[in-house]
Amino acid sequence: MVLMAGVLVVITVIFNVLSDGIFFSAENLYNIAQQTAVVGILATIMVLIIVARHIDLSVGSVMGFVGVLIAYLMYTSNWGWPAACLAGLAAAIAVAMYQGALTAYVGVPSFVVTLGGLMSFRGAAYLVADGKTQPISDPFFLKLGGGFNGGIGTTASWILGAVICLGVVNAMLSKRRAKKAYDVPTNPLVMDVLLALIPIIIVMGFVAVMNAYQIPGKDDAQGIPIPVLIWGAVAMFMAFLVKRTRFGRYVFAMGGNPDAAALVGIPVKRVTMLLFLLLAVLTTIAAIVAISRLNAGTNSLGNSAELLVIAATVIGGTALAGGSGTIMGSVLGALIMQCIDSGMLLLDVSIGTRYVIIGQVLIAAVVFDVAYRKWTGDVL
Structure with a gap:
């Protein structure tokens, strides 16, 4: 944690020097704060998913599907935003029950289930509105994205x-x-x-x-910005869940040794299902923030978000082998990812180069994690 905080400080200082002080401007830091919220919200639950030795590659596609559905109901069907959001939540829960049941009860690896979901729900996001952008104009709803009146x-x-x-x-x-x-x-x-x-x-x-x-x-x-408040509330709730509840202890026990956890009476299948249902709730919240910030729902919403979320989680110290990770680490990881991306945007780095660098940062984080565990003797 201390090392990651130090890395964040070094990254921001370097980008501030290279951008002639623009990076530390109030405008840029405000934008970074609100832009990080979506990835940060999803990273808090991805920590527990990976700790429990699962993974969700479909989180970006599901967020896009739910976001487009909410925007479609508000714009095309003239639903109020509360009803539209509840419908989006119901859709996300249905997806979670489907993917969670296949993983927990059928025994299909979550990698395979969610890889299929990545493609399927990206298509569903397109089919909901036939590929058409669904603009949003509700004044209160737009505040949730941190725009003009979003502070x-x-x-x-x-x-x-x-x-x-x-x-x-x-x-x-x-x-x-x-x-x-x-x-x-x-x-x-x-x-x-x-x-x-x-x-x-x-x-x-x-x-x-x-x-x-x-x-x-x-x-x-x-x-x-309001998205930061939402992110902060989610992070506090998840930290409480991890540290103060039986459910949080069960998740870490499953990640440490799933067979031993089952033998001592932990309901592994039920906890796995609850993890996917919790993911559905936070995916809906992230989708609401995302479409509010963009003022519209588009079928491209959430493209590559799963990679950024997983990268933020791993960079924040969560072991891909499962068993260890922290909510605060996911916060730092999300900030590091966004600072790198925003810094490269300020320096006018091409999108191809940005993807190359972000991918290598993820690899470097995993290499560091493996080396650190070998050095400390904590090899999983």
Whole structure:
């Protein structure tokens, strides 16, 4: 985690130097924040999918299918956005039950099932609207994508930042109290305060940057984009699920040793199904954010998204062999991927070269993961 954070810092500094300071501009950082949200949302659940020794190659196609369906219902069928979103969720759940059942109960490898899904649901995204773009005009729905009115404003951003900082301080104090209650040695108070200052500085710095960006022609600054809030809420929920629930422990036990997990009574098949259903929910959320940001649903929505999501997950430290990974790692991985892509765009790197570099970054991350595990003796 520390190394990945260092890599992120180095990447951003290099791109800022090469772009003559444009990379660290408030506008570019705001765009990076909102653009990362879709991949970041999907990466949080992909962590658990890969930890459990599965993979989903169809996540981009399913997101495109669900997104186009929602946009089609809103534009062509004149549905309200709540009903359209619920219909999209129902479609995503149907897909998850189909692919999850084949994986969990029939025993077909998830790689094969979702590879077929990658092609099938890309076709379904085209068939839903006959390949036609479905524009979206609902003012409230468009806010979810972080566009012109897609920020929460400066005052709300500062308040939210202060609340998060208070939460960090409270968590630090609660941890110290819990250790003392059970006679567990604690760090010196100064050290814990310094450690708590790191996320506080990051949060307040982020809020300051978001509040510094103002769209030309608009009276107020943007503040924190709504897609980032959605991503943050999803990441917090997933982190809670991993650390505080039986389901999260079951997933990691399955990834560590599926046979042993079954022998000790863990319902492996049911947990696998629940994983795919959770993926359906987050895929729907990502689709909503994506079509809101683009102001339309198109059959090309989500193209190659599965590769970016898997790359972000692996770069964030999730082992492809399963058994280990963190939600915070997926956040860092998504940021690294987006910073690399945005930096190359600023430098006017061709799309072909960008794909080559991103692919090699993924390979380098896997090589590093394998080398690190061999060095530490944690070979899976």
